[in-house]
Amino acid sequence: MQNDFYTPEVQGAYELHDIGDFDLEEGGSIPGLQLAYATYGELNEAKDNAILIPTWFSGTHQTWELAYIGPGRALDPSRWFIVVVNQIGNGLSTSPHNSTGPIAMSKFPKVRIGDDVRAQRQLLVDRFGIERLALVVGGSMGAQQTYEWAVRFPEMVLRAAPLAGTAQNTPHDFLFTKTLMDAITSDPGFQGGEYSSHTEVADGLRRHADIWAVLGLSTEFWKTEFWRGIEVGDTRFATTEDFLENFIEAVFLQMDPNALLTMAWKWQRGDVARHTGGDLAQALGRITAKTFVMPIDEDMFFPPRDCAAEQALIPNSELRTLPSVCGHFGLFGFEQSYLAEVDRNLSDLLETPV
Numbered sequence: 001m002q003n004d005f006y007t008p009e010v011q012g013a014y015e016l017h018d019i020g021d022f023d024l025e026e027g028g029s030i031p032g033l034q035l036a037y038a039t040y041g042e043l044n045e046a047k048d049n050a051i052l053i054p055t056w057f058s059g060t061h062q063t064w065e066l067a068y069i070g071p072g073r074a075l076d077p078s079r080w081f082i083v084v085v086n087q088i089g090n091g092l093s094t095s096p097h098n099s100t101g102p103i104a105m106s107k108f109p110k111v112r113i114g115d116d117v118r119a120q121r122q123l124l125v126d127r128f129g130i131e132r133l134a135l136v137v138g139g140s141m142g143a144q145q146t147y148e149w150a151v152r153f154p155e156m157v158l159r160a161a162p163l164a165g166t167a168q169n170t171p172h173d174f175l176f177t178k179t180l181m182d183a184i185t186s187d188p189g190f191q192g193g194e195y196s197s198h199t200e201v202a203d204g205l206r207r208h209a210d211i212w213a214v215l216g217l218s219t220e221f222w223k224t225e226f227w228r229g230i231e232v233g234d235t236r237f238a239t240t241e242d243f244l245e246n247f248i249e250a251v252f253l254q255m256d257p258n259a260l261l262t263m264a265w266k267w268q269r270g271d272v273a274r275h276t277g278g279d280l281a282q283a284l285g286r287i288t289a290k291t292f293v294m295p296i297d298e299d300m301f302f303p304p305r306d307c308a309a310e311q312a313l314i315p316n317s318e319l320r321t322l323p324s325v326c327g328h329f330g331l332f333g334f335e336q337s338y339l340a341e342v343d344r345n346l347s348d349l350l351e352t353p354v
Helices: 061-067 113-126 141-153 169-186 196-214 219-223 239-253 257-268 272-276 280-286 304-311 327-332 336-351
Strands: 016-023 031-040 050-054 081-083 135-139 159-163 290-293 316-317
Touching: 016 113, 031 061, 031 113, 050 141, 061 081, 061 327, 081 113, 113 141, 113 257, 135 141, 135 336, 141 159, 141 257, 141 272, 141 280, 159 336, 169 196, 169 257, 169 316, 196 239, 196 257, 196 327, 219 327, 272 280, 290 304, 290 336, 304 316
Parallel strands: 050 081, 050 135, 135 159, 159 290, 290 316
Antiparallel strands: 016 031, 031 081
């Protein structure tokens, strides 16, 4: 099924790297795995200025390009070689809707966070010859991948910055993600993942978006009508309903439901303690990177206390809480105060000798 949302015209330019046949941790494989990635800046001769950014649930490289990367920013392409890799199943890298044969649509195999990280490592080594990373930084599911990188390949990661995410998914977050998946799969048009047109699952995607509106944004966001100050292009929003329908629902309605389900399944099961027989303290104790753990103060499903509990188990780490009335959606960079704090923290981290 063709979906224009996942084209370079909508998401911005990206390249594809053929990983080859890729075996998965849950069993099975993805033949000819393609990773979609975008780069900013140039890799220096020593290959020691590389920064990796993995993407979050439903996100692509585009948000990082628009909100976080630029001249004079912490992630400045004139200094750093920045690689943003779209996670497996996000719609740009190999995903249900752009696959054929036995892994297409609802038959797409189960993918783990660890699969993403192993594939990203193969991309970095094979395509660029990168053996060490100055920084891995990611938000939400990107934070899960950041933790996985720091635990699985500690020798490669000099610095780590997980934003608004945890190393071990919580029971509450598992249930939240289940409601998102149920909203999609309960749509009669879904029919087990086999659908012929995007409109068949519009009601499910709309319900999915409405759940995000409740927990992705904070109570303070809605109470203060913060949405009045948000501009999308030349568009401003007149009412709560206008913002909900023409921003949140409109964005999610463009996405492929099977891509969302693929990402949600691995989100639910993100857990670095898989490396240490369930011992989270032992897993986080493996991290040698200088680490800034950065929760968002109004985040309702990755609250600062959950992130602080994990940070206390990481050697050579700091907790730096980010301010955002937008809650988890603060990651989209609606507030200059939030972006300034991210830049300050990342600049401090990148200036820290390791």
